[in-house]
Amino acid sequence: xxxxxxxxxxxxxxxxxxxxxxxxxxxxxxxxxxxxxxxxxxxxxxxxxxxxxxxxxxxxxxxxxxxxxxxxxxxxxxxxxxxxxxxxxxxxxxxxxxxxxxxxxxxxxxxxxxxxxxxxxxxxxxxxxxxxxxxxxxxxxxxxxxxxxxxxxxxxxxxxxxxxxxxxxxxxxxxxxxxxxxxxxxxxxxxxxxxxxxxxxxxxxxxxxxxxxxxxxxxxxxxxxxxxxxxxxxxxxxxxxxxxxxxxxxxxxxxxxxxxxxxxxxxxxxxxxxxxxxxxxxxxxxxxxxxxxxxxxxxxxxxxxxxxxxxxxxxxxxxxxxxxxxxxxxxxxxxxxxxxxxxxxxxxxxxxxxxxxxxxxxxxxxxxxxxxxxxxxxxxxxxxxxxxxxxxxxxxxxxxxxxxxxxxxxxxxxxxxxxxxxxxxxxxxxxxxxxxxxxxxxxxxxxxxxxxxxxxxxxxxxxxxxxxxxxxxxxxxxxxxxxxxxxxxxxxxxxxxxx
Amino acid sequence: xxxxxxxxxxxxxxxxxxxxxxxxxxxxxxxxxxxxxxxxxxxxxxxxxxxxxxxxxxxxxxxxxxxxxxxxxxxxxxxxxxxxxxxxxxxxxxxxxxxxxxxxxxxxxxxxxxxxxxxxxxxxxxxxxxxxxxxxxxxxxxxxxxxxxxxxxxxxxxxxxxxxxxxxxxxxxxxxxxxxxxxxxxxxxxxxxxxxxxxxxxxxxxxxxxxxxxxxxxxxxxxxxxxxxxxxxxxxxxxxxxxxxxxxxxxxxxxxxxxxxxxxxxxxxxxxxxxxxxxxxxxxxxxxxxxxxxxxxxxxxxxxxxxxxxxxxxxxxxxxxxxxxxxxxxxxxxxxxxxxxxxxxxxxxxxxxxxxxxxxxxxxxxxxxxxxxxxxxxxxxxxxxxxxxxxxxxxxxxxxxxxxxxxxxxxxxxxxxxxxxxxxxxxxxxxxxxxxxxxxxxxxxxxxxxxxxxxxxxxxxxxxxxxxxxxxxxxxxxxxxxxxxxxxxxxxxxx
Numbered sequence: 001x002x003x004x005x006x007x008x009x010x011x012x013x014x015x016x017x018x019x020x021x022x023x024x025x026x027x028x029x030x031x032x033x034x035x036x037x038x039x040x041x042x043x044x045x046x047x048x049x050x051x052x053x054x055x056x057x058x059x060x061x062x063x064x065x066x067x068x069x070x071x072x073x074x075x076x077x078x079x080x081x082x083x084x085x086x087x088x089x090x091x092x093x094x095x096x097x098x099x100x101x102x103x104x105x106x107x108x109x110x111x112x113x114x115x116x117x118x119x120x121x122x123x124x125x126x127x128x129x130x131x132x133x134x135x136x137x138x139x140x141x142x143x144x145x146x147x148x149x150x151x152x153x154x155x156x157x158x159x160x161x162x163x164x165x166x167x168x169x170x171x172x173x174x175x176x177x178x179x180x181x182x183x184x185x186x187x188x189x190x191x192x193x194x195x196x197x198x199x200x201x202x203x204x205x206x207x208x209x210x211x212x213x214x215x216x217x218x219x220x221x222x223x224x225x226x227x228x229x230x231x232x233x234x235x236x237x238x239x240x241x242x243x244x245x246x247x248x249x250x251x252x253x254x255x256x257x258x259x260x261x262x263x264x265x266x267x268x269x270x271x272x273x274x275x276x277x278x279x280x281x282x283x284x285x286x287x288x289x290x291x292x293x294x295x296x297x298x299x300x301x302x303x304x305x306x307x308x309x310x311x312x313x314x315x316x317x318x319x320x321x322x323x324x325x326x327x328x329x330x331x332x333x334x335x336x337x338x339x340x341x342x343x344x345x346x347x348x349x350x351x352x353x354x355x356x357x358x359x360x361x362x363x364x365x366x367x368x369x370x371x372x373x374x375x376x377x378x379x380x381x382x383x384x385x386x387x388x389x390x391x392x393x394x395x396x397x398x399x400x401x402x403x404x405x406x407x408x409x410x411x412x413x414x415x416x417x418x419x420x421x422x423x424x425x426x427x428x429x430x431x432x433x434x435x436x437x438x439x440x441x442x443x444x445x446x447x448x449x450x451x452x453x454x455x456x457x458x459x460x461x462x463x464x465x466x467x468x469x470x471x472x473x474x475x476x477x478x479x480x481x482x483x484x485x486x487x488x489x490x491x492x493x494x495x496x497x498x499x
Numbered sequence: 500x501x502x503x504x505x506x507x508x509x510x511x512x513x514x515x516x517x518x519x520x521x522x523x524x525x526x527x528x529x530x531x532x533x534x535x536x537x538x539x540x541x542x543x544x545x546x547x548x549x550x551x552x553x554x555x556x557x558x559x560x561x562x563x564x565x566x567x568x569x570x571x572x573x574x575x576x577x578x579x580x581x582x583x584x585x586x587x588x589x590x591x592x593x594x595x596x597x598x599x600x601x602x603x604x605x606x607x608x609x610x611x612x613x614x615x616x617x618x619x620x621x622x623x624x625x626x627x628x629x630x631x632x633x634x635x636x637x638x639x640x641x642x643x644x645x646x647x648x649x650x651x652x653x654x655x656x657x658x659x660x661x662x663x664x665x666x667x668x669x670x671x672x673x674x675x676x677x678x679x680x681x682x683x684x685x686x687x688x689x690x691x692x693x694x695x696x697x698x699x700x701x702x703x704x705x706x707x708x709x710x711x712x713x714x715x716x717x718x719x720x721x722x723x724x725x726x727x728x729x730x731x732x733x734x735x736x737x738x739x740x741x742x743x744x745x746x747x748x749x750x751x752x753x754x755x756x757x758x759x760x761x762x763x764x765x766x767x768x769x770x771x772x773x774x775x776x777x778x779x780x781x782x783x784x785x786x787x788x789x790x791x792x793x794x795x796x797x798x799x800x801x802x803x804x805x806x807x808x809x810x811x812x813x814x815x816x817x818x819x820x821x822x823x824x825x826x827x828x829x830x831x832x833x834x835x836x837x838x839x840x841x842x843x844x845x846x847x848x849x850x851x852x853x854x855x856x857x858x859x860x861x862x863x864x865x866x867x868x869x870x871x872x873x874x875x876x877x878x879x880x881x882x883x884x885x886x887x888x889x890x891x892x893x894x895x896x897x898x899x900x901x902x903x904x905x906x907x908x909x910x911x912x913x914x915x916x917x918x919x920x921x922x923x924x925x926x927x928x929x930x931x932x933x934x935x936x937x938x939x940x941x942x943x944x945x946x947x948x949x950x951x952x953x954x955x956x957x958x959x960x961x962x963x964x965x966x967x968x969x970x971x972x973x974x975x976x977x978x979x980x981x982x983x984x985x986x987x988x989x990x991x992x993x994x
Contacts, residue, residue, distance in 0.1 A: 180907055
């Protein structure tokens with residue numbers, strides 16, 4: 001399979017074309033075409049996982065073809081330890097979210113076509129090693145997201161969709177400018193990210209700082225980092241369940257992935273100088289502020305959205321640590337956050353489909369009526385709290401351990417927030433699932449097979465990674481240690497330039 | 500080469516085809532009336548003239564008609580662009596309900612005459628010729644704008660256009676007289692030589708003259724502060740004419756502007772950058788104009804509810820983007836501008852075409868007429884308009900993104916950081932109003948009183964071509980950019 005990455009990226013587009021070509025009378029087939037498009041993707045992802053060489057930080061499965069030679073733009077894709085886990089995550093979440101979409105009953109053709117286009121956009125971001133190509137995929141993903149929220153979303157969907165679009169477009173145009181700056185002021189004009197990274201010492205530190213901040217804002221909007229996070233709760237609340245799953249499961253990771261891929265690799269000296277405030281301090285604010293906001297929510301989905309902001313803060317804090325444990329923990333946290341938050345959003349969707357509201361105080365005692373659902377929710381909540389034995393425990397502990405040497409105060413805040421997290425999750429659990437059963441809900445059926453099918457695989461992964469995190473960590477370690485070394489090795493040079 | 504009248508004709512075939520076409524249409528119209536199908540005739544002739552440009556002699560550069568016109572690859576690029584604009588305008592006119600009620604013969608004859616005049620504008624090598632060509636374009640545009648004689652808005656637009664145009668061109672010719680006074684010539688290359696002896700340069704006088712001349716040219720490209728006519732004229736004119744003004748007339752304006760401000764009064768230095776006249780800081784002035792143009796155009800567009808008016812303000816902003824390539828004073832910038840004008844041609848023509856398709860069926864041009872368009876049988880035009888509007892915003896996979904990419908690349912390379920920041924902020928702002936019709940078409944449900952948009956093979960065909968072009972050139976743009984690259988040579992005399 002010499003074109004595994006091209007296949008994994010463009011199989012969904014083939015599905016999209018097929019769906020668009022369907023006559024209206026066969027529109028029910030569109031969901032099965034979407035399933036059929038995501039299965040090969042998952043299989044290829046497993047193939048990549050099996051054949052990935054964990055001993056090298058070099059690019060693997062690379063494919064390169066010239067696209068615009070005059071501007072040194074090429075179709076250059078490949079994976080290394082930074083991206084392999086994200087490709088796995090994307091394939092998994094997309095497969096799950098197609099099944100989570102079966103409740104969509106309006107304009108299905110358009111919905112599944114957009115979903116598959118989104119799939120290609122996200123996968124493309126993670127496989128691209130040419131900055132121009134990366135940018136194209138990065139932006140392409142905005143369009144289907146805009147329509148998915150705007151057409152199939154909740155009552156305030158228009159507002160949420162346009163807010164999402166405007167915020168992220170602002171971020172991406174900043175990335176565009178930084179990209180052009182990197183192109184013109186580098187050793188040789190190129191968009192090849194590996195080449196840019198190899199010649200990173202060519203950029204003056206002043207330029208590095210400006211470009212770093214522009215790139216950071218662009219990526220931070222996606223994470224979303226405080227104070228650019230306000231689009232996320234709106235988007236989540238209005239988006240249909242499956243789209244929330246993708247948004248939290250994959251899309252947010254593109255922000256931190258971009259920071260690793262571009263800021264860390266191409267601008268290491270500026271990273272070393274700026275990371276503590278932009279990733280460390282802002283990450284800590286994310287953790288604490290997100291948890292506090294989550295505590296104040298009365299909308300179930302908004303609560304999960306804020307908790308997602310809070311958990312992404314751990315990723316940023318881990319990146320700011322510049323230790324092996326910190327950076328490994330951060331990327332592992334990206335993966336774990338993807339699976340756990342996806343579960344949480346599916347669980348919110350399950351109850352919303354039945355009750356048609358998400359008011360936390362409007363439920364009560366669902367445990368009596370829906371025991372399986374309650375059990376899985378309890379499991380997911382414990383995973384979200386980072387209980388030992390669950391995947392998030394490993395990654396959060398790695399992050400905190402890693403950051404302890406560099407930023408002890410931030411770690412203190414981050415660790416203390418675990419109490420807040422436990423607080424709002426348990427309180428929510430109590431209000432929704434415990435106590436006397438609200439009479440209105442006594443006819444609710446428990447989880448359907450389809451709903452269980454979307455939740456259980458994620459739960460199993462959470463468990464496995466809780467006891468055997470090496471399944472993912474082994475993939476990451478070599479590349480991340482190398483990247484960390486690159487950043488650390490600039491510290492001497494950077495300090496010299498400061499004086 | 501300095502060609503005389505007869506020798507020049509070999510390079511003048513496309514224009515002669517147009518001129519013959521104008522006469523033919525008038526004669527056939529007299530003889531057969533509307534049965535002569537003047538639209539089809541005009542379309543064939545415009546296409547023929549395009550082919551003649553394509554097959555014409557390769558440019559080594561020459562002066563035509565005793566240094567009145569110049570024939571070089573730059574002129575070829577713009578003649579092709581203007582010719583394509585004319586083809587689109589004629590095609591749209593043939594499918595437009597508005598135009599159907601007009602006197603066909605006169606309409607198409609004047610449309611071809613306007614094209615002819617725009618060709619001359621792109622080729623002027625002499626201030627007098629430039630003025631005449633510009634006036635010729637203006638006069639034909641006034642008539643075309645007011646062609647819907649029984650429509651008050653159309654007449655009002657024509658009158659406004661006329662008054663603005665009169666003032667602008669009067670100001671411009673006054674500026675030209677200053678240049679003539681300072682340099683003793685109207686010929687671009689003589690002016691260039693005269694101005695390049697800085698010792699005797701009356702800096703202030705030259706600056707004033709340039710500002711005055713900029714009035715006329717800025718009016719043609721609808722840059723602030725000479726843009727005020729555009730929203731009214733774009734709204735009042737028949738849609739095919741609006742399109743022609745937006746893409747053809749603007750391209751001709753940019754051709755003249757570039758030819759005057761670069762080869763006529765600046766000097767090409769090594770490495771493809773241009774040096775402006777010593778002491779005369781017109782680039783700074785134009786930088787200011789560029790920033791104000793895109794910002795004002797975008798901000799004003801935010802509040803519009805009429806699609807034609809929205810696109811009018813958007814086209815002001817788009818002119819501002821194109822000017823970014825102008826103010827960085829480099830061949831990279833000019834090339835980016837050339838590419839952007841092509842991209843603008845494809846996407847703006849497409850957007851106006853969809854507006855026309857909707858207006859043909861419903862008679863409405865307001866954004867409300869687009870409510871739920873995707874859900875009431877208009878999914879094809881809705882998707883096409885979405886593609887065009889995203890392209891105008893500069894979202895990837897469209898030609899508009901590539902255009903903006905080249906513009907920003909030139910700006911960053913020239914280290915105009917403030918301009919870059921203003922430019923991207925404008926792109927973000929523009930997204931808001933470009934999304935307005937998209938939101939209306941997809942996110943709203945039809946109320947039932949909007950009417951249906953009927954299928955028109957003629958218009959849908961062109962729409963399909965333009966939509967495909969928007970995407971195809973967004974993925975594979977090498978041919979266009981290398982063509983723009985080849986078109987960067989200005990003929991300024993034998994070396």
